[in-house]
Amino acid sequence: MSTPLPPDRAAYRAAVAAIAAKASAKLPDSLGRIASAVKLVLAGDVDLLPDGGAMVASRSKASVEYHLVNGVCECADYPRAPGNLCAHRLAYGIAQRAAELMPALPPPIEVEAVASGAQDAPVTTTGAPVEAPVAAPVAPEPLPEAPASVNCHIMVEGRQVQVTLRDTDEQRLLERLATVLRQYPVLPTQNDKKGITRSGETAEQGWCQIHNCAMQENHKDGRTWFSHRDPACEGWCKGRARR
Numbered sequence: 001m002s003t004p005l006p007p008d009r010a011a012y013r014a015a016v017a018a019i020a021a022k023a024s025a026k027l028p029d030s031l032g033r034i035a036s037a038v039k040l041v042l043a044g045d046v047d048l049l050p051d052g053g054a055m056v057a058s059r060s061k062a063s064v065e066y067h068l069v070n071g072v073c074e075c076a077d078y079p080r081a082p083g084n085l086c087a088h089r090l091a092y093g094i095a096q097r098a099a100e101l102m103p104a105l106p107p108p109i110e111v112e113a114v115a116s117g118a119q120d121a122p123v124t125t126t127g128a129p130v131e132a133p134v135a136a137p138v139a140p141e142p143l144p145e146a147p148a149s150v151n152c153h154i155m156v157e158g159r160q161v162q163v164t165l166r167d168t169d170e171q172r173l174l175e176r177l178a179t180v181l182r183q184y185p186v187l188p189t190q191n192d193k194k195g196i197t198r199s200g201e202t203a204e205q206g207w208c209q210i211h212n213c214a215m216q217e218n219h220k221d222g223r224t225w226f227s228h229r230d231p232a233c234e235g236w237c238k239g240r241a242r243r
Helices: 009-026 028-042 087-101 170-183
Strands: 046-048 054-057 065-068 111-113 123-125 148-156 159-167 216-220 223-230 235-237
Touching: 009 028, 009 087, 028 087, 046 087, 054 087, 065 087, 148 170, 159 170
Parallel strands: none
Antiparallel strands: 046 054, 054 065, 111 123, 148 159, 216 223, 223 235
16 A cells, blocks of 8 residues: 555645665666656555554556665666665655655645434534635756766767766776777878878868867968967967967
8 A cells, every 4th residue: 555645736746756865876887777766756555554664556567566674675676776776765765855856735624524323414613614725836956066077079960069977986987988988089191291290290171180179261362271269379270280
């Protein structure tokens, strides 16, 4: 039997979304499991137990529920999930935190029958009806800055693109960067007349090998050259090493 969802569904869904956003920022390797956990919570498939544990429904088998005790789940994904955070453990954590953010329900209204013995007797309340307080939607907090990040420029379909990678682990970030750079290697050089620099090195036309960026083609007095603005080169760089 699952834990009933709060009557203020909008506030509850906002709380779940905010909690999931924080979890996604801290656990970038568990984004798929976090999405599955949110579905379990919003479907009411998480039963918070009085002893602090939980019963969470299986995502693939409708008749199966997993018993979570002391942070351990019985599912097959538990031992291989990063940090043992399977979707069921994540759903338990999200549901528990969302329940803490919800306001307490008002006490039930006592009723008494006016005509005893009548099956359809009208009822009256002992006091004025108590309206449940409406909780304001919880605004998602801004995502924290990733502990490690790196920027690189690559050429995609003839256009220079800046790619930003973020991660919580520097070694893993460098491995991801190496994977991206292998997919977009440096453009090959060509030994045509316009591609030879003053230092004797070859360069791709329209591409600065010094700063690894695209250059603008310029025409004046019958001359054609490529350059780009860069403060480090005193204004304009022509992609050639200075003597």
